[in-house]
Amino acid sequence: MSGYEFFGDGARASFGGDEFVFVEVGVGMDLAQALRIQAITGELARRELPGVIDVAPANASYLVRADPDVLHPRELVRTLARLHARFGEAGSVALDTEIVEIPVWYADPATERTCLKFRDRHQSPEETDIAYTARVNGLASVADLVAAHSSAPFIVTFPCFKPGNTECVQLVPRERQIQVPKYLRPRTETPARAVAHGGAFTVVYPTAGVGGYQLLGRSPVPVADLAQRTPGFEKSKVLATISTLLRFRPVPGEEYAQLRTDSREGRYRYRRAPVRFALAEFLADPAGYPRTLEAALS
């Protein structure tokens, strides 16, 4: 009794108890696959089927929570199988989304202090997280890592962990993806707004707390405001959601301090613009196409 049902495309569906349906589309991270998942779950969410409580897309899978007294999980799986057939190809996916700039003070003192405090949980205790990340990616220096990390925007493929936290993957060819293992054991502290990388994903920690990603720097501006008092959060409690493009812009310490003050005093305005992301165009020109998307910010 393995409990799996396979869709025509090979996706593996199963029941998470009486309330959840889990669909694993693939076991590896793949951008085209992630966008196809966003198309399927986007359509499911738009239908607002009675009984559906949550539609939560992830990197290579998704989760749907439903009230089984209203919508039987088996009926839900049948609907999902039909959606998989309808969105068979990711190549034609085009997402109307937004690009948002997040300033980052890379190798800032706060995240450096934190990472030095937890060397006993790290695979390479002799160096900082950012130096380690540069080294394991074959980059000559921290400056090269910063250049690579800020050279092309990222796309959010999994909002999870805490409200406002978004796992995003960089829009570069796979051989240029920054990859790094997570901590051996998670830290018990992470500064709020820390920018970090683990696996092939970057995150911005919305609030202070535990964390296992390698610390690269810190943003002066928040990615979540659940009370919605900060300018930029009028429409949403979180800055980014599934499909949002994030561009990380390196800023020096002085500018970080200024932007932090501006943000705290309600004067900071996020640089953001609507964009349409077309997968086919990215795949045809992975180096050039993201630059045209960034142009929307200027």
Next chain:
Amino acid sequence: MITVLAPGARTLVQDLGRDGQYAIGLPPSGALDQYSHRCANLLVGNHETAATLEITMTGPELHFAEPATVAVTGGEADVRIDGMPVPCWQTVFVDAGRVLRIGALRTGCHAYLAVRGGIATEPFLGSRSTYQSSAIGGHDGRALAAGDTLPVGDEPDEIRPGQGSSVDPRLRPALGGHQPLRFVEGLCRHRFTDESVHEFFSSTFAVSPESDRTGRRLIGPALRFVDREAPFGAGDNPSNVVDLGYPVGSVQVPNGEEAICLLRDAVTGGGYATIGTVVSSDLDVLAQLKAPDTVRFVPVSLDQAVTARRERRDRLKHVRRGLRLLSLY
């Protein structure tokens, strides 16, 4: 109004939970033992959606400025009003100016205190449930502290059960010992070897001492994973997967060493392989367990999981019917 004189170990405002926020990474929260929470509300004539106080291990000391109707359900505790003992799982009237004190729990991990009218703190995204990690809901998003005051909501239009009304002991939940947890296989079950899955179902797991709202650690045999070449983005450890969503009740086994069953305040996703999910009604049972209690996982089909859910609802119907009958006399 209720004034907190002493807060107890960890007392939180909770209701049925804040549903529908998985997509922004917000778990549902809400009472860990939903059945006991609902029973507490029924005993004071509240709608089941009213907020109660969830008490962990040791209860609070509360001053009531106005007369109130209260009930304590869940784990059994020493409950006193101005020093006079009162029973759990019963409707109790409290006169204005009295102090209600809930001592250490004798059974279970959590008790629920309902007050007629409900704890009327400000809802957030449609729920009063406290989620401490994001500091939202409940009283300022945190556990109660001495000196806090809690508003009580308006009189509900439902009949007020009389003093001494109680829930039939046969309809009260199990609160310890060795408990079977019905379990639906699936999720990343394919990452585990068949021998390990067999061992998972044939072993007894010990409940670890800490009682966290994010999950319960269950100590049992080490589990093994199917050999593989790590897929892109998954991570090197055999227990790693490309980060994915975690259902409430799902069981993960980081590094194959320790099973963790996620509860209502768990993170909504992460990178550990999950083997399946405890059915929702048995999460109430698990939430009440503590060391040295033990569990075993019993494989069930989806249909059996849905039936278990229906049975819990029927039990609540019996509780409601019983209280209505009592109120006729």
